[in-house]
Amino acid sequence: MSDLTPSLDPGSPLPLYEQLYRSISRDIIMGRIQGGTRLPSRRALSRHLGISEQTISNAYALLKAEGFISAKARSGLFVERMLPLTEAPVHPAPHKEKDEALIRFDLLPQSTDISLFPRKLWARLMREALLDEPDLMKRGDPRGEHSLRAALCAFLYQFRGVQTTFEQMVIASGVDQLLLAICALFNRPLRIACEDPGYTEAARVIRRAGHTPVPLPLDEHGIRIDTLMKEDVDLVYITPAHQFPTGISMPASRRAELLHWAQERTGRYLIEDDYDSEFRYATRPLPALQSLDATGKVIYLSTFSRSLAPGLRIAYMALPKELSEAYTKTGLRSGETVTRFEQHTMARFIQEGHYTRHLRRAGNRYQKRCEQLCALLSQIPGSFLSGQEAGLHFLFGIKGRTEKDLLQKAADRHIPLQGLQGFCQDVHLMPALVMGFGGLEDEQVEEAVALLRMAWSV
């Protein structure tokens, strides 16, 4: 066994015994040392390699603990017989740093103004949660923190007219997680109607969960009832407050029709995604569709991604009683997808009124920015806008210009934009851009429009 000559690197971060262990174990795995071979004694190998006997002992101990070698009484250590494997690379590949693209303005619909997020306050609340409540380090409630669910329940009743109890609330790290949980509440393959155009990620999540998304077209009031009637679907996923991406606000009559559809058959539910209802500029936010529902047919869900910041991963839903009980039975644990002291911090943020203060401040800021941006864009000959009464995005287009053309020319000036077609499944709508202004700085508005006009030569 004097052929046992591992490459030991004193400069390596790994201790010698670890290097020796890895070298010998690799030789065994690769079949370079046959099963049944007797290993050299510690003293012999220590002389052979010029390293301490203790180092050898440590390495041998590991090999033994892992079952690479075994001791035979009074005859030493022997290599186990095992199937040879192919060589593994000794070192991991070096880390490449991903270089960010140069972006001059953020006009993407999912962006928000992060400068509005009260970071100091948040840090203080979180520090207090961490130091005052060690138990938050233990495993949490599978629905999420009681404190947060109760705070949301009160907030949603006052600001969105949502009628629910904190028992029916569920917390998760995002709307996707909530949709997965909803799908898991039914023990059958589901057909779920989605708005087309709509939040395409929802359809993707539904498909991933093994269910079937059914894209349905919109009219000026939102998802069309006549096509819905024709389809055999169980759930309908909608964004009534400010349809994504068209910005349509669903009138009460259509809401009533949808509720009627749901009430016609057991097992039918409406999923109301209220993602950006906190911001409305014409009037104050419309009450939620859920507030019209007495029959437990509406699953209300929303997130803090728009109202606070996309980097903050907390979403929530209010389940109808029946489904709330199903949630408990199925043993779902969506609430465990958000770190507890973060949930606790959010609970205090809401309870102490910081959240509503933030919404007022942010709302005013966004409204001004939206008005300024729309005013400038509407000066472009042939331009049209819609859906700018609420939320953080609106539709914008120029008569006679294709989406592809507008997108490409903006991209050439390093202004990434999103087109309406990108959110369409089967339908084809007039060419338009889904313009977000959440991530745009107030000082940038004029410059951004100027640059766009230059890019589009209008």
Next chain:
Amino acid sequence: MSDLTPSLDPGSPLPLYEQLYRSISRDIIMGRIQGGTRLPSRRALSRHLGISEQTISNAYALLKAEGFISAKARSGLFVERMLPLTEAPVHPAPHKEKDEALIRFDLLPQSTDISLFPRKLWARLMREALLDEPDLMKRGDPRGEHSLRAALCAFLYQFRGVQTTFEQMVIASGVDQLLLAICALFNRPLRIACEDPGYTEAARVIRRAGHTPVPLPLDEHGIRIDTLMKEDVDLVYITPAHQFPTGISMPASRRAELLHWAQERTGRYLIEDDYDSEFRYATRPLPALQSLDATGKVIYLSTFSRSLAPGLRIAYMALPKELSEAYTKTGLRSGETVTRFEQHTMARFIQEGHYTRHLRRAGNRYQKRCEQLCALLSQIPGSFLSGQEAGLHFLFGIKGRTEKDLLQKAADRHIPLQGLQGFCQDVHLMPALVMGFGGLEDEQVEEAVALLRMAWSV
């Protein structure tokens, strides 16, 4: 319309116009006010109700904005025609506080010693992340923070022998999230072998994702190859370092056999869950199975729930190159399930060496506690223990006593325990308890055993 007499409550948190709006809209929805009805003028209603015209105007504005009413030129406001709905409860049910059960000792396998978590340090790092890096409020990388993935990559190579690159790493809010992501990497229904007994939640998650968990029995070296060979499965989910719940540590020979099985056919992979490998008492942690693999057949995943705290929701996995590319293609976004500044905090916690220091401290503490507990339990006549060389739990039983009996008698003394059968799918093993000591305080060990002996009258 003098019958329009809403119940307005000046004591309510809702402004009067909001109450008026809700009352009228409800009357319209319920059909108590017919479609086509003309609403009283602002002045008339203000006299009728004795509230300001401004309040009426605000309420009417909302009703109009929502499409409950519409204006006809020179003839006033008229109620829209819509389908009537059934009444909704006006107030949400009161919040009930859930009362915690009186628990004297925590001997559950998933618990950890939260007093070991460096809360002050964590709060400081998080505060710094919040204040120094405002961009962490923006949307993050769908795989998770670069900094955390790089830090984990280096840590895993040094401490677990895992060979990967930060591009192949994925962050998520829990092992469940990672399993869901793994399932989504394959465009076909999967059959995934699971250990029986094993981490039953994994099987549940797999089933929920629309795939088939295939429970396979264990022998003294872990999951049995002969039964695996007979089954037509794509993936195998295993816990080689310290099998959950039996505590078996898989020897190198069995690891080699599993790798061989995976290499025999394309599309076969091993999912290595390394959940509590950080704590090993006989020798230092065994290198991961992934470190033996040169052919990209092992998906390595682990979590901070055991090593730091269950309340902290961060898990991670290293994907083989092929699957790592699939992850990008499928547009998965598991990394977005964890708030970014929390990921960033964890990255610094690891990079600055706090994590390894914590593991050393915690390891020593757990080892002492484990030894003390085992010593006391082994004094019980007919008692047997196994799997106590690593992790935060071991198997314990008393010859001639059933699980049900031991569990029940402990529960009577307010000591919740978990039995081995609770983690079994098809197999039936000797009666044993899965004893956790992570959540037990050092001072409680003697008292806990004394109380258990009393409960079991041994």
